[in-house]
Each structure stands twice: as C-alpha cells, then as structure tokens.
Amino acid sequence: GFAQDQQREEELFKKLESSTNNPIITDKYTADPAALVYDGRVYIYAGHDQAPDDQERYIMNEWLLYSSDDMINWKEHPVPLKPTDFDWAIHSAWAAEVLEKDGKFYWFVTVEHNDSKPGKAIGVAVADSPEGPWKDALGKALITNDMTTQTDISWDDIDPTVFIDDDGTPYLYWGNQVCKYVKLKDNMIEIDGPIHTVDLPKFTEAPYIHKRGDWYYLSYAYDFPEKTAYAMSKSITGPWEYKGILNEVAGNSNTNHQSIIEFEGKWYFVYHNGSIPTHGSSFHRSVCVDRLYYNKDGTIKRIVMSSE
Numbered sequence: 114g115f116a117q118d119q120q121r122e123e124e125l126f127k128k129l130e131s132s133t134n135n136p137i138i139t140d141k142y143t144a145d146p147a148a149l150v151y152d153g154r155v156y157i158y159a160g161h162d163q164a165p166d167d168q169e170r171y172i173m174n175e176w177l178l179y180s181s182d183d184m185i186n187w188k189e190h191p192v193p194l195k196p197t198d199f200d201w202a203i204h205s206a207w208a209a210e211v212l213e214k215d216g217k218f219y220w221f222v223t224v225e226h227n228d229s230k231p232g233k234a235i236g237v238a239v240a241d242s243p244e245g246p247w248k249d250a251l252g253k254a255l256i257t258n259d260m261t262t263q264t265d266i267s268w269d270d271i272d273p274t275v276f277i278d279d280d281g282t283p284y285l286y287w288g289n290q291v292c293k294y295v296k297l298k299d300n301m302i303e304i305d306g307p308i309h310t311v312d313l314p315k316f317t318e319a320p321y322i323h324k325r326g327d328w329y330y331l332s333y334a335y336d337f338p339e340k341t342a343y344a345m346s347k348s349i350t351g352p353w354e355y356k357g358i359l360n361e362v363a364g365n366s367n368t369n370h371q372s373i374i375e376f377e378g379k380w381y382f383v384y385h386n387g388s389i390p391t392h393g394s395s396f397h398r399s400v401c402v403d404r405l406y407y408n409k410d411g412t413i414k415r416i417v418m419s420s421e
C-alpha cells in the first residue's frame with residue numbers, strides 16, 4: 114500500500130543520506146545543474162523534473178535554486194525563473210548556465226519557443242544578484258532554431274554554456290549532435306560574428322567550459338545513454354584534443370549533465386542521475402555532487418560516484 118511504499122522510500126532515503134551526501138536534494142526531482150560560485154556560496158540552478166511518477170517524459174515548467182556555503186547543507190530559495198517569464202517562450206525549463214560579469218548576473222537558458230519560431234531556443238535573463246529577481250534581458254531569443262540548421266531536429270539549439278576569456282571576451286558554446294560556439298558582445302546579449310562548430314567524438318549535448326591554469330576544458334555528454342567526456346585546449350577557440358571519459362552513464366538516467374567548479378580550493382563535479390529510489394529515472398532526475406581531481410599533466414581523473 115501507499116503507506117508501506119512511503120515508509121520504504123523514507124528508509125532508502127535515510128540509507129542514501131547516511132552513506133553519502135548524494136543526491137543533494139531528495140524532496141524534488143532536479144536536473145541539469147548550473148553551478149555558480151559567488152561570494153563564498155555555491156548556487157545551483159536546476160531544472161525541475163515535474164512529470165508524474167508514472168510518466169516517462171519531460172515536464173519541466175520552472176527552474177529551482179539551491180545554495181550552500183559548505184557543499185553539504187543546501188538551502189532552497191523561492192522558484193527563481195520559469196520559461197513563461199520570457200514572453201516568447203512556452204515551456205521546457207531545460208539546461209542553463211549562470212555567470213557574473215561586471216556586477217550583473219546572466220542566466221542563459223534553454224526553452225521551447227512559441228509558434229512563431231518552433232523548437233528549442235536559447236534566451237538570457239539578467240539580475241543584480243544571484244538570487245534575482247530575474248528578467249528577460251533581450252525580449253527575444255538569442256539563438257533560435259532557424260539560425261542554425263545543421264540538423265533537422267528541433268532541439269539542436271540547447272544547453273548553453275558561457276565562458277569569459279582572460280581578455281574579457283565572452284564565448285557561448287551550445288548544441289545537440291553538433292557542438293557550436295560563437296563570440297558574444299561585451300553586453301552578453303548579442304552574438305558577435307559567425308557561428309562555428311567543434312568536432313568532438315560522439316558529441317550529444319551539454320557542453321561545459323572551465324579553465325584551470327593554462328588549460329581550457331570542454332566537457333560534454335557523450336553518446337547515448339550519455340557518459341561525460343572531455344577535451345582540452347590551450348585556447349578557448351581550440352583546437353580541442355579529446356581526452357576520454359570523465360564520468361560513466363549516470364545511474365538510471367539516459368542523460369548526464371555536468372558543471373565543474375572550484376570552491377574553497379577543491380574541485381567539484383556537479384551532475385544528475387536517476388538514483389532516487391522507486392521513481393528515479395531519466396525523467397525523474399536528482400542533482401549530485403562529487404569531488405573532481407586532476408593528474409599532474411592537467412588531465413582529469415575519472416569521477417568516482419559516491420552514491421553508487
């Protein structure tokens with residue numbers, strides 16, 4: 114019966130929580146974590162997997178926000194943003210990235226565009242603090258499906274990641290099946306020049322850029338079901354050298370979506386899996402955090418999932 118199921122679920126949660134800290138959120142399904150380190154806190158902006166337990170499809174009508182100053186205790190903030198906060202978008206709080214530039218916070222999102230330009234599109238919201246309030250920065254999409262027709266799918270313009278290079282130039286990377294990038298103008302809300310592509314083995318989606326020392330890292334969801342793989346370069350525009358698998362297929366989830374951050378001298382791999390007992394799945398995902406370690410030559414050691 115329901116009470117027994119609930120008791121079993123609670124016991125499993127307790128076990129999970131006592132052995133590890135993963136998943137970090139257990140009362141809601143959370144996906145595609147975009148992690149931001151700012152002023153002694155880590156903020157995680159995640160899509161909310163809202164499909165009923167018996168439905169295996171994406172229903173994602175809002176993003177959620179959590180923050181922590183110790184990577185152990187997570188505080189939930191009020192719902193910060195929804196796809197419908199963009200006048201031109203209708204649903205799908207898909208993967209995003211949040212970063213700070215010159216005292217403003219920019220939240221690059223994937224959403225479903227309305228019927229004027231059907232398909233997934235990338236928008237930008239802006240705020241004066243990591244907690245918002247957020248508002249559409251542009252009044253229209255930054256990237257739409259009709260700008261980049263490399264494939265015939267309607268979801269090829271998803272999963273933005275933005276990196277500001279040492280000279281201050283912002284670069285947007287994104288894509289599904291084809292990894293694309295473009296320079297952004299200083300204002301963060303206009304593209305600056307042509308769209309390029311990057312050749313990466315078995316690129317599926319979820320590109321993420323970070324830098325450590327002289328090395329740029331481009332990690333991404335590889336193959337399907339997805340593993341996380343990565344490439345390295347001495348420049349933000351490549352050439353990228355493929356370095357191999359970073360993370361295995363995420364327990365019980367076809368997708369894998371990572372952020373890589375340094376916080377108080379330690380590196381972390383922030384991702385999702387489908388590990389919550391009973392209903393965890395590809396469409397009922399949960400954000401997890403594990404440590405990330407480098408080798409002497411700058412390559413990254415495989416992630417050891419602490420929940421499995």
Ligand code: FUB
Pocket residue numbers: 144145160171206207208223271272318319368369370
């Ligand atoms: O959560 C919806 C989509 O699934 C994301 O945009 C992709 O990265 C994959 O995780």
